[in-house]
Amino acid sequence: MAKMLIIDHEKCTGCRFCETACATAKEGVSNPTRARVSLVKWETEGSTIPMVCQQCQDAPCVTVCPVKALSRDEELGRVVVDYDLCIGCKFCIVVCPFGGMGFDIIAKRVIKCDLCDGDPNCVKACSTDAIQFVDLSTVNIVKKRKAAARIEELIKRFG
Amino acid sequence: MPLTRKIAYIDLSTGEIKKELIPERMRKLFLGGRGIDMYLLYNYTGPETDPIGPENVLLVSAGLLVGSPAPGSARTHVGGKSPVTGIVGSTNMGGFFAPELTFAGFHHLVVKGKAAKPVYLWIHDGEIEIRDASHLWGKDILATQEQIRAEHGDPEIKSMCIGIGGENLVRYANVKTGMKNAGGRTGMGCIMGSKNLKAIAARGTMDLKLAYPAEALDFCLKSKEHFMDTKVATALGFDGTMFIWNITNTTGMLRVKNGQLNKLEEWEGLTIEEFHDKYRVGTVACFNCPVHCRHQWRIKDGPNAGTFWEGPEYNTQMSLGNNLWIKEWEPILIGQYLTDIYGVDFSEVGNLLAWSMELYQRGLIDKKITQGLDLDWENAPNILPVVIEQIAKREGFGELLADGAYGYIDKLEKLGVDRDKAWYYFIGCKGHSALATDDRASRALAFGAGVSSRGWDHLRSRPAIDHYHLPEKVMEELYDGGPMSSEFKSYVGKAREIWWFERHYAVVDSVGTCKFHSCFFSPHGFKWEHQSEWIKYITGLDISPEELREIGARIYTIERMYNNREGLSRKDDWLSDFMYEVPMPGGLPYVKGEKLDRDKWNEMLDEYYALYGWDNEGVPTEETLERLSLDKEPSHIL
Numbered sequence: 001m002a003k004m005l006i007i008d009h010e011k012c013t014g015c016r017f018c019e020t021a022c023a024t025a026k027e028g029v030s031n032p033t034r035a036r037v038s039l040v041k042w043e044t045e046g047s048t049i050p051m052v053c054q055q056c057q058d059a060p061c062v063t064v065c066p067v068k069a070l071s072r073d074e075e076l077g078r079v080v081v082d083y084d085l086c087i088g089c090k091f092c093i094v095v096c097p098f099g100g101m102g103f104d105i106i107a108k109r110v111i112k113c114d115l116c117d118g119d120p121n122c123v124k125a126c127s128t129d130a131i132q133f134v135d136l137s138t139v140n141i142v143k144k145r146k147a148a149a150r151i152e153e154l155i156k157r158f159g
Numbered sequence: 160m161p162l163t164r165k166i167a168y169i170d171l172s173t174g175e176i177k178k179e180l181i182p183e184r185m186r187k188l189f190l191g192g193r194g195i196d197m198y199l200l201y202n203y204t205g206p207e208t209d210p211i212g213p214e215n216v217l218l219v220s221a222g223l224l225v226g227s228p229a230p231g232s233a234r235t236h237v238g239g240k241s242p243v244t245g246i247v248g249s250t251n252m253g254g255f256f257a258p259e260l261t262f263a264g265f266h267h268l269v270v271k272g273k274a275a276k277p278v279y280l281w282i283h284d285g286e287i288e289i290r291d292a293s294h295l296w297g298k299d300i301l302a303t304q305e306q307i308r309a310e311h312g313d314p315e316i317k318s319m320c321i322g323i324g325g326e327n328l329v330r331y332a333n334v335k336t337g338m339k340n341a342g343g344r345t346g347m348g349c350i351m352g353s354k355n356l357k358a359i360a361a362r363g364t365m366d367l368k369l370a371y372p373a374e375a376l377d378f379c380l381k382s383k384e385h386f387m388d389t390k391v392a393t394a395l396g397f398d399g400t401m402f403i404w405n406i407t408n409t410t411g412m413l414r415v416k417n418g419q420l421n422k423l424e425e426w427e428g429l430t431i432e433e434f435h436d437k438y439r440v441g442t443v444a445c446f447n448c449p450v451h452c453r454h455q456w457r458i459k460d461g462p463n464a465g466t467f468w469e470g471p472e473y474n475t476q477m478s479l480g481n482n483l484w485i486k487e488w489e490p491i492l493i494g495q496y497l498t499d500i501y502g503v504d505f506s507e508v509g510n511l512l513a514w515s516m517e518l519y520q521r522g523l524i525d526k527k528i529t530q531g532l533d534l535d536w537e538n539a540p541n542i543l544p545v546v547i548e549q550i551a552k553r554e555g556f557g558e559l560l561a562d563g564a565y566g567y568i569d570k571l572e573k574l575g576v577d578r579d580k581a582w583y584y585f586i587g588c589k590g591h592s593a594l595a596t597d598d599r600a601s602r603a604l605a606f607g608a609g610v611s612s613r614g615w616d617h618l619r620s621r622p623a624i625d626h627y628h629l630p631e632k633v634m635e636e637l638y639d640g641g642p643m644s645s646e647f648k649s650y651v652g653k654a655r656e657i658w659w660f661e662r663h664y665a666v667v668d669s670v671g672t673c674k675f676h677s678c679f680f681s682p683h684g685f686k687w688e689h690q691s692e693w694i695k696y697i698t699g700l701d702i703s704p705e706e707l708r709e710i711g712a713r714i715y716t717i718e719r720m721y722n723n724r725e726g727l728s729r730k731d732d733w734l735s736d737f738m739y740e741v742p743m744p745g746g747l748p749y750v751k752g753e754k755l756d757r758d759k760w761n762e763m764l765d766e767y768y769a770l771y772g773w774d775n776e777g778v779p780t781e782e783t784l785e786r787l788s789l790d791k792e793p794s795h796i797l
Contacts, residue, residue: 015447015451
């Protein structure tokens with residue numbers, strides 16, 4: 001079964017280890033601007049949201065690609081770029097609603113998360129489990145239990 | 160590669176900017192960060208340098224491993240001749256500035272001269288520009304950073320800057336990045352202010368190539384797992400450094416009322432639990448750090464409702480809490496917030512104020528000198544915010560305090576106060592304020608403060624693990640020899656511990672990792688062997704654990720040479736007389752009645768100097784200088 005990255009922003013401490021681990025694994029260099037995952041911060045409010053490709057089922061990037069360089073890989077549950085076909089037009093960047101598609105200004109090509117072929121380095125780097133790699137069939141289980149627990153508490157309290 | 164990161168020389172008087180590669184030989188001798196900064200300090204300044212004159216230098220650096228995947232590789236080092244003490248000025252902070260400086264292509268900045276009007280440096284992808292900062296002058300540290308981001312339209316810009324404390328040349332003004340990260344000690348913000356330099360802003364997208372990327376990532380991920388398995392990592396991630404306060408207070412190892420007491424009896428309002436209940440929001444981390452020890456807090460009700468900030472630390476809890484007879488959190492939090500946004504060192508503020516309050520209590524100063532302020536201990540929560548503001552603005556009583564201990568005592572004498580009597584109650588060393596712990600029973604910690612190259616300080620050596628009662632065999636293995644004693648009250652082996660930790664921390668500060676990723680709190684922390692491997696995988700340099708020990712000795716020795724040249728020697732390696740003369744009044748029976756022994760202290764000094772290869776006066780011998788390749792200093796290679 002395919003897996004996905006799920007992000008619990010409340011657990012994120014903003015350390016950016018995921019970014020350096022990602023860039024080191026994918027490009028062999030430490031450079032957060034070349035990472036596939038990135039932290040968006042509001043320093044004065046003290047919040048951080050990690051952003052990464054959502055690997056959409058009906059992905060706008062795949063739809064818009066004029067040369068069919070983007071496609072879905074159902075086995076690993078991801079959208080992949082075929083760099084042999086990609087012409088670097090950046091339409092995919094324009095249409096992505098999450099900023100999940102990026103542009104590597106050094107390699108001069110679009111970049112996106114490929115789930116490290118099923119063993120994501122960002123997950124290994126995260127010390128608080130803010131990024132987890134979860135089986136798609138159980139992806140909602142934590143949220144479901146949390147919501148159910150609230151209902152259960154109400155039942156206990158009010159019958 | 161980290162080795163391609165440059166050093167830039169920026170002359171603010173002429174506008175000239177020079178960028179150069181750092182010779183590999185210098186990396187092998189001093190690594191980077193604090194190590195190279197201390198080399199530069201020795202070479203660029205001396206006894207003739209006025210710390211707030213244009214001839215002083217501001218040294219800003221990222222350690223050798225900063226920006227790499229090495230855990231905790233976040234640290235910025237800032238150096239210069241200290242406006243507080245006139246000796247080595249050196250401070251270190253976390254956050255995200257140093258990694259951004261690295262991604263922008265630089266590891267070291269040497270800022271000379273003085274700008275004609277307020278300026279800031281804009282550093283981006285190999286370029287450095289001097290920009291007008293007239294509109295930033297007068298702004299607090301957060302508004303300054305936000306304004307720079309807004310101007311360039313880039314929220315990812317990281318800046319280090321000064322607040323109004325630095326602008327007004329408060330001698331112990333600090334440098335800040337983010338909300339709470341501070342290069343707090345020895346007055347580096349004052350140097351920035353004296354140069355009309357409001358901020359240094361960095362943004363970089365340049366690759367930091369790694370010598371062996373796959374091995375580096377693998378080893379760094381394993382290092383992370385290794386450290387997160389220690390108990391202290393979990394404690395730091397939840398309680399921050401304050402995890403220790405309940406224990407030290409119970410034992411009686413804090414200073415209360417400037418050291419007149421060593422334990423707070425009514426302590427329930429100042430516990431970590433109380434902080435969690437009322438103020439905690441969460442914890443955040445510095446660059447690449449799995450520990451996340453930095454608190455976020457919010458005041459929920461009352462007149463300060465809505466105030467959101469980061470911090471505090473154990474040291475804040477003590478300096479602005481117990482030592483000032485403040486027994487509740489809110490005045491401490493507000494005090495910390497104010498010292499942060501104005502950019503002044505709260506350790507100096509807390510210690511100088513506690514000293515003043517004791518002088519007031521003893522009738523050595525009065526309301527004429529405090530200009531109407533009531534320095535009664537019970538009034539501390541009310542006057543703390545007033546005094547902080549007065550210091551930052553150099554107004555009223557604050558004007559007297561703004562020049563540090565040396566400046567304050569001179570001014571008091573001019574106002575007719577008995578100098579010797581008043582000086583007796585200053586707790587510090589080499590003119591640098593003490594941490595608000597009571598180290599009279601803790602020989603190693605006290606000795607470390609006495610021989611520290613930047614004056615009283617806990618981050619040059621502090622072997623906190625000396626309190627763990629480790630087996631002597633384990634200690635002998637850790638400290639490369641013996642004899643050692645598990646008892647923190649014993650004098651046996653303590654000089655060796657300080658010698659070991661000073662070299663250890665010199666290396667930590669030079670590779671730019673955080674001390675929480677060292678042996679600070681755990682004997683299982685990273686040491687020479689780990690650092691040697693990190694350096695190899697990340698930079699390609701082959702530096703053995705044994706060579707790292709020598710590098711540590713070299714860095715500490717050049718700091719010693721600097722202070723010797725300023726006239727310091729054995730006579731200055733002593734703490735305030737109080738520490739040797741007044742016994743601890745309270746606490747557990749184990750510490751009650753303890754004070755330091757002068758004869759034993761002298762023996763520790765002999766032992767310590769011998770371990771370094773310094774003579775009886777604490778001056779490095781010629782053989783030692785030759786062994787450490789320091790015999791040709793100043794060599795002006797950089």
